[in-house]
Amino acid sequence: MKLQVINPNASVSMTAMLEAECRPLCAPGTELEVICLPDSVASIEGSSDGAVAAFHLMQAIRRGEAQGVDGYVIACFDDTGLEAARELASGPVLGIGEAAMHAASMLSARYSVLTTLPRSIHILERNARSYGVDRRCAGIHAANIPVLSLESDPESYSTLRTLGLALLEKDQSECLVMGCAGMAKWAKALQKDLNVPVIDGVQVALKWVESLVSLGLGTSKYLSYAPPRQK
Structure with missing residues (x-):
């Protein structure tokens, strides 16, 4: 099978990191491609960034379909363009936010999410409600670290560890989701x-997409995710 992990921003270094984390997880026979979108935004921080990235993501999905890609992972926790991508793709498409929150619901009675900037919180809260996993979400918190600073700031890990300890105690949660x-x-x-x-939703989504493809399962095209009408 052929899978794509799509980083919908333009960061080459982040994409290389994702490939390093994902490639060892693939089963024998799985062909993995991890790509970014060079013409997209540098990072996705808010709804306007997401709208721009979604446009470029649609072009990437169309190219993937022409190349015979069997399944996709959208590697942005906002699940940028997820609904639209499911209309275009013949195989399964998973967003890392949806995958991570469902996994957390399977592993714990209460989970917390730690994301980057406060402006993302309402987007993730809305998504959690849409996915039906908000009842087990004890809280969505921001580390006040811009996305691109996760790579450049040597204190990023220490900040996440300190905040993680504090919010697990505050929320009385049993699982932490990387947002x-x-x-x-x-x-x-x-x-x-x-x-x-x-x-980490990237790794969870990758293994789930791989499993869905191996089971011969893809997104339903019956109604909601039917291909766009020709006009």
Whole structure:
């Protein structure tokens, strides 16, 4: 099978990090491509960034379909363009936010999300309600770290660890969700330090897409995600 992990921003370095985290997880026979969108925004921080990125994401999905891609992961925790991508793709499309929050609901009675900037909180709250996983979400919190600073600021990990400990106690939650694809490289270390499951949605979504494709399952085209009408 052929899978794509699409980073819908333009960061080459973040994309390289995602590839390093994802490639070892693939089963034998899975062909993985991890791409970014060079003409997109530098990072996705808010709804206007998301709208621009979604446009470029649609072009990437169309190219992927022409190349025979069997399934996709959208590596932005806002799940940028997810609904539209499902209309265009013949195979399954998973957003890392939806995948991570569902996984957290399976692993704990209450989970917390730690994202980058406060402006993302209302987007993630809205998504959680839409996915039906908000009842187990004890809180969505921001670290006040811009997306691109996750790579450049040497104190980023220490900040996430300190905040993670504090909000787990505050929320009385049992699982921590990394609320940005740029945090993927720290999930294992945080899980060891915090002693609770720490979920990176990129890796969860990749393994779930791989499983769905192997089972011959794809997005329903019956109504909501039918291909766009020809006009």
